[in-house]
Amino acid sequence: MAEETITNKPARVFELYKTMSLIRAFEEAAEVAYDAGFVNGSIHQYIGEEAIGTGVCSNLRDTDYILSNHRGHGHAIAKGANPEAMMKELFGRVGGTSGAKGGSMHIADFSVGMLGANGILADGTTMGVGAAQALVLRGVDAIVTVFVGDGTTNRGPFYEALNWSMIYELPVLFVCENNTYASSTVTRSVTAGAGPVARAEAFGMPAFDIDGNDVLAVDELAADLISRVRGGGGPHFLHARTYRIKGHISRDKMLYRPEGETEERWKGEPIGRCAAWLLDNGIGQDELDEATSSAEKQIADAVEAAHAAPFPDAKLAFADVQDIGAPQ
Amino acid sequence: MSEMNQGDAVRIGLAEEMRRDPLVWALGEDLSTAHGGTSGSQYYQLIDEFGPKRIVNTPISENTIMGAAVGAAVAGTRPVADLRMADFAMCAVDELVNQAAKIRYMFGGQARVPLVVRQMIGARKGGAAQHSQSTEAWYVHTPGLVVIAPATPGDAKGLLKAAIRCDDPVVFMEHKELMAATGEVTDDPEAVMPIGKARIVNEGSDLTIVTWSKMALIAAEAAELLAADGINAEVIDLRSLWPWDKDAVYTSVAKTGRLLVAQEAVQVGGFGAEVAADVAENMSDALKTHVRRIGAPRIPVPYAEPMEAEYRITAEHIVAKAKEVAGA
Ligand SMILES: Cc1ncc(C[n+]2csc(CCOP(=O)(O)OP(=O)(O)O)c2C)c(N)n1
Ligand SMILES: [Mg+2]
Numbered sequence: 001m002a003e004e005t006i007t008n009k010p011a012r013v014f015e016l017y018k019t020m021s022l023i024r025a026f027e028e029a030a031e032v033a034y035d036a037g038f039v040n041g042s043i044h045q046y047i048g049e050e051a052i053g054t055g056v057c058s059n060l061r062d063t064d065y066i067l068s069n070h071r072g073h074g075h076a077i078a079k080g081a082n083p084e085a086m087m088k089e090l091f092g093r094v095g096g097t098s099g100a101k102g103g104s105m106h107i108a109d110f111s112v113g114m115l116g117a118n119g120i121l122a123d124g125t126t127m128g129v130g131a132a133q134a135l136v137l138r139g140v141d142a143i144v145t146v147f148v149g150d151g152t153t154n155r156g157p158f159y160e161a162l163n164w165s166m167i168y169e170l171p172v173l174f175v176c177e178n179n180t181y182a183s184s185t186v187t188r189s190v191t192a193g194a195g196p197v198a199r200a201e202a203f204g205m206p207a208f209d210i211d212g213n214d215v216l217a218v219d220e221l222a223a224d225l226i227s228r229v230r231g232g233g234g235p236h237f238l239h240a241r242t243y244r245i246k247g248h249i250s251r252d253k254m255l256y257r258p259e260g261e262t263e264e265r266w267k268g269e270p271i272g273r274c275a276a277w278l279l280d281n282g283i284g285q286d287e288l289d290e291a292t293s294s295a296e297k298q299i300a301d302a303v304e305a306a307h308a309a310p311f312p313d314a315k316l317a318f319a320d321v322q323d324i325g326a327p328q
Numbered sequence: 329m330s331e332m333n334q335g336d337a338v339r340i341g342l343a344e345e346m347r348r349d350p351l352v353w354a355l356g357e358d359l360s361t362a363h364g365g366t367s368g369s370q371y372y373q374l375i376d377e378f379g380p381k382r383i384v385n386t387p388i389s390e391n392t393i394m395g396a397a398v399g400a401a402v403a404g405t406r407p408v409a410d411l412r413m414a415d416f417a418m419c420a421v422d423e424l425v426n427q428a429a430k431i432r433y434m435f436g437g438q439a440r441v442p443l444v445v446r447q448m449i450g451a452r453k454g455g456a457a458q459h460s461q462s463t464e465a466w467y468v469h470t471p472g473l474v475v476i477a478p479a480t481p482g483d484a485k486g487l488l489k490a491a492i493r494c495d496d497p498v499v500f501m502e503h504k505e506l507m508a509a510t511g512e513v514t515d516d517p518e519a520v521m522p523i524g525k526a527r528i529v530n531e532g533s534d535l536t537i538v539t540w541s542k543m544a545l546i547a548a549e550a551a552e553l554l555a556a557d558g559i560n561a562e563v564i565d566l567r568s569l570w571p572w573d574k575d576a577v578y579t580s581v582a583k584t585g586r587l588l589v590a591q592e593a594v595q596v597g598g599f600g601a602e603v604a605a606d607v608a609e610n611m612s613d614a615l616k617t618h619v620r621r622i623g624a625p626r627i628p629v630p631y632a633e634p635m636e637a638e639y640r641i642t643a644e645h646i647v648a649k650a651k652e653v654a655g656a
Contacts, residue, residue, distance in 0.1 A: 040633055041454025092454070092632030100632035103456045119458030120415065121388055154387035155419075182388055184361040190387035256361045317627055317635035327626050 010281045016058055016215045017274045017288070020050040021295035023074040024271060026083050029299045030073070030090055030104070031250045038307070039090045041103040046074035048213070048245035051270035052177050053078040055218025056145060056238070059226045063142040065113045065131050067124035070105050071177075072117030075147050081109035084302040093309035100312045101320070113142075121152040125161035125174070132170035143171040143229045151182020153196050162203045165235040172235045173225055174200065177212065179244035184256040200237035212240025213270040216277060245269065330515055335369035335507045337481035338488050342370070342408065344517040345492040346378055349406060352492055355384040355393055356410030356446075369507075370410075394420035394445065398428045398497075401443040406492060408444045414463045414501065417447040421466070428497040429472030443497045444488070449477065450542055450592055451629050451640060452504040460629035462541075462593035467499045468570045468602065474498040474523060475569040479544035481511040483567055486521030493520060503542040526573035528580075532560035535586035535654050538577055538603050540566040543592050543641065550590075550646035557647075559654050569599050574606070581607055585616035588653045590646050595623025622649045 027045040034043055046053065049071075057066065057078035068075040077083055081097060089096030090104050097107050108116035115131060118124045128146035135142050152158060153176060165172045176196045181187060193199065200207035206228075210221050218240060225236040243265040247254045254262070275288050318327045332340075346352045360375035360383050375383045386393050390411060397409035411417035417424070428441050451460040467475045474496050478484040484502060491498040529544055530551040539547045544565035551561040562580050566572050581587050587607050589600035604619045624639050 039454070040631060040636070041456055041459075089631075092635075096632075098631075100635065101456075101630045103454055103631035105458070106456055106631070119456070120419070151388045154389050156389065156391050182357075184358045185385060186361075190385065311634045312632055314634040314638050317630045317638035318625065321627050 010278060010283055012219075013216060013274065013281070014278060014283055014287070014291070016054050016219060017271070017278060018291050018295060019054045019058065019078055020215065020271050020274065021292050022083060022298060023050045023054065023077045025295045025299040026073055026077060026086070026302075029087070029303050031246075033087075033090065033303060033306075034250050039104070040092045041105065042249040042251070043090065043104045044071040044249055045246040046071055048266070048269045049177060049179055049242045050074055051215035051218050051274070052175065052212045052240045052242060053147070055215050056173070056175055056222040058219060059222045060113070060145060061142065062112050063140065065115050065128075065135075065142065065144045067115050067128040067131065067144065067146045068117045069121065069124055069147055069149060069152065070117060070119055071149065072107055072147075073104070076107050076109060076114050076117070079109070079114045080112035081107065081114050083299060084305050085109070087299070087302040087306040088309050091306040091309070092311065093306055094312050095305075095309050099316065099320075122148065122155035122157040124148065125158045126164075128172055129161045129165045129168075129170055132165065132172045133168060135171060141230075143173060143226065145173045145175060147175050147177060149182065150176060150178040150180070150187040150191075150196065151185070153199065154191060159199075162200060162205060162235070166203050166205055169234040171229050171232075173222075173229050174235065174237045176237070176239045177242060178239060179242045181244050181248065183248045184252075195239070197237065197239045200239075205235050205237050207237035207239060209239045210241070212242035213268050213273060215270050215274050243268070329512045331510055332481055332513050333369075333508050333510045334481040334484050334502065337485040337513045338502065339370050339372060339374065340513075341485035341488045342492070343374060343377065345489050346374075346382060348517070351405045352408065353382040353384065353405060354408040354410060355386050355397060357386055357388055357393075357412065359383050359410065360385040390416055390419035391423060394423035395427070397443050397445070398423055398431070398441060401428070401441045401497070402431060402439050406442045408446065408492060411445060411447040413459055413504075414447045414449045415458050415461050417445070418463070424467075424473075424497070424499070425470050429470050433472060440495045441497045442495045444491045444500050445497065446500045446502065448504045449501045450503040450505055451636065454631055454636070455504070455629065456631040457628040462591075464501055464541075464569055465593060465597060465599045468599050472497065473570065475501070476523065476567065477501040477503070477541040477569055478567055479503070479506065479541055479565050481509065482513045483521060483527065485513050486519060487523065487567060489520045490523050494523060501541065506542050506545075509545075524568045524571040524573055526576040527565045527567055528576070529563040529565050530561065532562035533584055534560045535562070535588060535650055536577070536580040536584045537561050537563045537588045537590055537646065537650065538566060539563065539590040540569060541592065543590050546641065546643050547590050547646055549643040550650060553643060553647045554650055557651075557656070559650065559656055561650055572603070577603065577607060578611055581611045582614045585614055586653045587615070587619045588646070588650055589619070589621045590641065591621075591623040592641060593623055594626050595621055596626045598623050617653060617655060620649055620653050622646060
């Protein structure tokens with residue numbers, strides 16, 4: 001979605017709703033496919049966190065870059081990657097976003113500025129500041145958004161990236177998705193001080209805290225911060241509170257989580273909240289239903305296409321390693 | 329003896345050592361919260377017996393997990409630092425290679441670094457490029473480090489205990505695809521396996537196959553297939569890569585006159601090259617044919633099944649190579 005196109009508020013929010021529904025449908029279908037044995041590796045689902053990637057990326061342009069992490073399906077879809085190609089990637093089939101070389105944790109679509117999910121925590125933060133430096137060097141009018149999990153904010157490279165972005169006044173928006181958990185650990189239990197916002201502020205970076213399950217709020221704040229970054233305002237930090245509804249990976253049974261917590265937090269999931277707002281603002285239930293089924297249909301088609309797609313030629317394992325000294 | 333899987337065997341081994349020596353402690357991400365959900369059973373419920381001072385659930389801070397373990401080892405305790413996967417341990421190679429491996433030597437023998445660094449190696453279904461690497465050669469190449477890569481639950485338990493009692497820094501590399509494999513394990517808490525002793529997996533007189541970690545199981549499978557064709561392969565599981573059991577290998581090569589080294593890791597620059605070169609240098613009189621190696625192609629680990637299969641060394645690959653070595 002291009003940032004300028006929609007000025008009518010309900011129409012804009014309805015678009016956000018559609019994107020979130022598409023991400024939700026993708027994640028649910030991915031889990032079904034995983035359980036049925038069609039997905040070769042693990043999947044980290046974004047269910048319940050859709051508002052963040054959606055609200056942020058709806059304010060980005062194709063020429064802007066994002067750097068994602070292991071929980072990257074939603075970021076990719078929101079940035080405009082093709083869900084069918086993504087599903088094929090999960091299935092390890094021809095037509096996958098990364099040629100079936102990477103799988104769920106390595107989805108990338110450079111054509112829409114999605115510079116990659118990542119299997120190594122915090123590496124996106126340092127690469128993100130480098131991408132911003134490249135934009136400056138090349139004189140390109142674009143910005144970089146880096147998505148980082150709450151648990152990852154305890155890794156050193158994240159702080160090096162914050163400092164670096166500030167001293168070189170780089171066009172970077174850091175988005176911290178605080179979903180309460182880092183694998184099976186409650187992030188708070190291993191995090192000192194007042195949290196990510198205070199930490200970003202310690203570097204002199206303007207930092208903002210928001211309810212990450214409120215897509216309208218995320219959209220508004222992201223619009224503001226992104227225009228500041230675009231306007232030469234230097235790096236900004238957006239801390240979005242949310243909740244990881246599913247296990248760390250889809251087969252995680254979450255025995256560490258207090259009983260009833262998921263159900264309680266599910267009540268605040270972003271799509272239902274967005275639907276409630278839309279119903280109050282002139283969008284009919286039939287339109288919402290139609291949007292949901294259209295998203296589900298698109299994903300069902302993607303799954304069907306993934307099933308139908310062939311496996312890649314095994315010999316492609318030897319392609320794209322390097323130019324000089326490539327394997328025989 | 330009891331029959332159990334490797335995850336349980338190493339957990340019991342660690343617990344026995346922690347009971348024996350109050351200065352043994354473990355640190356790593358999710359050590360006290362993982363209930364078999366995301367990181368297996370290696371630490372399950374140890375927190376209940378040993379408490380949070382000895383089962384330390386750390387933030388996602390690889391440099392400090394490794395660095396703190398080095399500092400704590402120098403300062404009189406015996407830490408077991410769990411980095412989860414070899415791929416994440418790369419984030420802290422500096423603390424391991426520049427500090428742990430050097431401190432005793434560089435400070436003229438004033439200090440010892442009795443540290444165990446656990447990191448899982450090996451491809452596991454769909455793990456792809458950043459969750460599959462076998463990096464044992466990196467550490468064998470580093471003076472000051474001991475490197476262990478067991479293949480069975482019994483060896484894993486006995487060698488983990490030996491690693492904990494060892495005054496040198498030990499890199500202990502478990503294989504992801506072996507954690508669920510079962511085997512006979514001693515119940516004697518005083519039974520410790522010597523580091524640097526190989527295990528003869530299969531006796532034979534026609535050729536020697538030297539291997540370690542999961543490849544030992546695959547080589548044993550290959551030996552069965554070879555036996556059906558009248559070729560008797562002697563399979564040696566090194567178990568320790570530094571120091572490695574040259575006596576066992578030399579004795580076997582003196583008998584068979586033929587050597588094949590099989591490894592899961594990328595063959596180029598791998599530890600197998602060291603074994604092959606050493607035997608070629610020192611056992612040339614006994615060798616009836618030149619030494620051969622088999623290992624992964626020099627490619628990152630791809631995701632999709634058919635490509636992943638290109639990376640993996642199978643029993644059939646070993647059989648074909650062994651026949652070449654045996655001149656059959
Ligand atoms: C450097 C590194 N350390 C550890 C891991 C294993 N790991 C993968 S995701 C994860 C938890 C991340 O938590 P958070 O940053 O909060 O992101 P979330 O999964 O909650 O989205 C861990 C420990 C890794 N992939 N890379
Ligand atoms: Mg988190």
